[in-house]
Amino acid sequence: MVFVLEDDANILELVLYALKSQNINAQGFLDIESFRKALRVETPQILVLDVMLPNASGFEILKELKTNANTQNISVLMLTALNNEFDKVKGLDFGADDYITKPFSVMEFIARIRAILRRTPQDSENIILEELELSYKTREVKVCGTPTILTLKEFELLGFLLKNQNRVFSRDDLLEILWGYSYSGESRTIDIHIKTLRQKLGKASRFIKTIRGVGYKISKDS
Incomplete structure (x- = not known):
């Protein structure tokens, strides 16, 4: 399962369509509250995370996930308009698995999701x-x-x-x-x-x- 936290409805719709077209189960969220509610029910393999979110920064969400034993194993792909090197390094150092800047290629996005899935180990391994x-x-x-x-x-x-x-x-x-x-x-x-x-x-x-x-x-x- 892939969760997508993105406050732009058009981008969220595009990302979900791209994932589902590749038979990748995905669920989208426009706000942090609905994302956190879903997270209490199911733990995804991957989170596609926007950085510039209302009421909180994606970096804060990332840090929160990686310091929680229940969510630290979620792979995170950051999808953001912030394209300077400092922000990329910050996200990766906080524990993100990948970082894509907007505007982005849908084909490249899917390729990166598949790359994360390939290197995500089974929990029992x-x-x-x-x-x-x-x-x-x-x-x-x-x-x-x-x-x-x-x-x-x-x-x-x-x-x-x-x-x-x-x-x-x-x-x-x-x-x-x-x-x-x-x-x-x-x-x-x-x-x-x-x-x-x-x-x-x-x-x-x-x-x-x-x-x-x-x-x-x-x-x-x-």
């Missing part, structure tokens, strides 16, 4: 690599049975690499897939997240391999 265990259901990582506290992006990065063991990803690939946005000249972001992951994983950090001149992978090969 657990990944174990020797002493390293990651649970999407509990949003928890353990090393030798001891919980390790990760940030949202560290968790997503580790989970993605674990799901694609032995496959090498470039820094640009990881930025595009996990941040949903091309940070031109900012591949250092990945290096920083890898560094903190290694520090937090301790003994299990040996599974994160640096492929010089290319990027990173997870493998138990020496």
Whole structure:
């Protein structure tokens, strides 16, 4: 299920039509109150979120969702007229999976929704690599049975690499897939997240391999 929170009735109608034409279940909301009421009944896989909403900012809604254990796993695609880099980075840093500016291509919008659906894990999925265990259901990582506290992006990065063991990803690939946005000249972001992951994983950090001149992978090969 995809929820769409958009106060422009014409855009909301267009987005819902585009989603349903692709056999993607969707429900739309013109105001925050009706959205919150529906959220108490059903938790969507994805929220398409406008930023400039009456009575509240989409950034505030995003932050609220990502700090609530019941809603933090909802993938969020921000759809907004705010097109400056600062707002894009702000949304992505707050936990958004993608950011599209208006006016937008319907085909690109659908492609990005499908990309999010492809990388959204099943709630029951657990990944174990020797002493390293990651649970999407509990949003928890353990090393030798001891919980390790990760940030949202560290968790997503580790989970993605674990799901694609032995496959090498470039820094640009990881930025595009996990941040949903091309940070031109900012591949250092990945290096920083890898560094903190290694520090937090301790003994299990040996599974994160640096492929010089290319990027990173997870493998138990020496």
